[in-house]
Amino acid sequence: MSREGLIGVSAEAFLDPENARITRAHFKQALRGKAVSYHNLVQTSAGVxxxxxxxxxxxxxxxxxxxxxGIAKNITEKKRIEQELHRSRQTLQLVLDNIPQLVFWKDSTGVYQGGNRRLLEFIEVGNIQQLAGKSDRDMPWSEHTQTLLRDSELLIQTREPLLKHRELAIQADGRQLWLEVSMLPLTALEGEIENILCVFDDITERKETEVELFKRANYDSLTGLANRAYFYHTLENVLIEQLRNPRIMALMYFDIDKFKGINDTYGHDVGDKVIQEFARRISDVLRSSDLLARLGGDEFILLLCGVPNSDSVKIVAEKIIAVMKEPFVVGELRLNVSTSIGVALFQHGLNADQWIKVSDQALYTAKRAGRNGYRFASV
Known part of the structure; x- marks a missing residue:
């Protein structure tokens, strides 16, 4: 409209009834001497x-x-941009809320700015407002706070994403959980890192599967002891270490005396119970550093590293024989079980197979001597 055309026209000519009501209310306030500000929607002569x-x-x-x-500023474009930004944020939040990872972002000082629904559920927070202002110290992974702060500092320095670079073990819901961590820099228009985006992936199931597969590959399912493959692998490493750091070491090779008779008389179920109890009793008299393995059937082998002298090896052998004196109770059965042990101290120049063979030969010497005893190998 022209200036002349506008003079004498009521402002309400450009307003719908609701906005006209709002305008009248504010105009009355101004007439009473009060400066007021408000938003209003008007229509141009073209209906825009x-x-x-x-x-x-x-x-x-x-x-x-x-x-x-009256002073009016056209903020139509600003409002449109704000609405588009709001819709964009809503869309982004909707996407983040529907992915399984824990996603959150924090500023360079480590203060949380936002996160997705999965995170809120994980830390048992009701809404996003309750998350704002928290830090890693308030989270289930609080014990890793210093480590995560160092990671953030590294990311700010290098400006490079840290993808799946760390695994954190935490306690939550009464169990151990594993989280895999990724961090990405979020830069402002000026190029400065404004926030750090963190993605924590719950890899507990994968970890538990890895542990289960490792146990199946390396441990005996009946007794829970190391199996033949794991024992041989460990022994090879011990012999490599022995070259750098010589120690007194001993192998004990033993089995259950007349075990075939137990199996033939009472069946394999009873035989398995005897093997389990046999392994448990031996484990109870050993140090945590000793390695006991079941080679198969009723055959066992024990590695003693760093013993003070051969007399201490004899003490271990005597303890193993002594713990077998009490009858084995399987259901209503009371079985007398004994063991024979072949002992071989490590001698320079022996490889793993040779050392085991020497201890096995000592076992048969013990059996020929009447069983329920031990014999040292002579090398």
Missing amino acids: EKDLSVVLVPLRVDGKVVSIL
């Missing part, structure tokens, strides 16, 4: 809607309001 930020200022003469100065 515009969003205005309006300020009304009362003008006084001799203390009396004689007219109103």
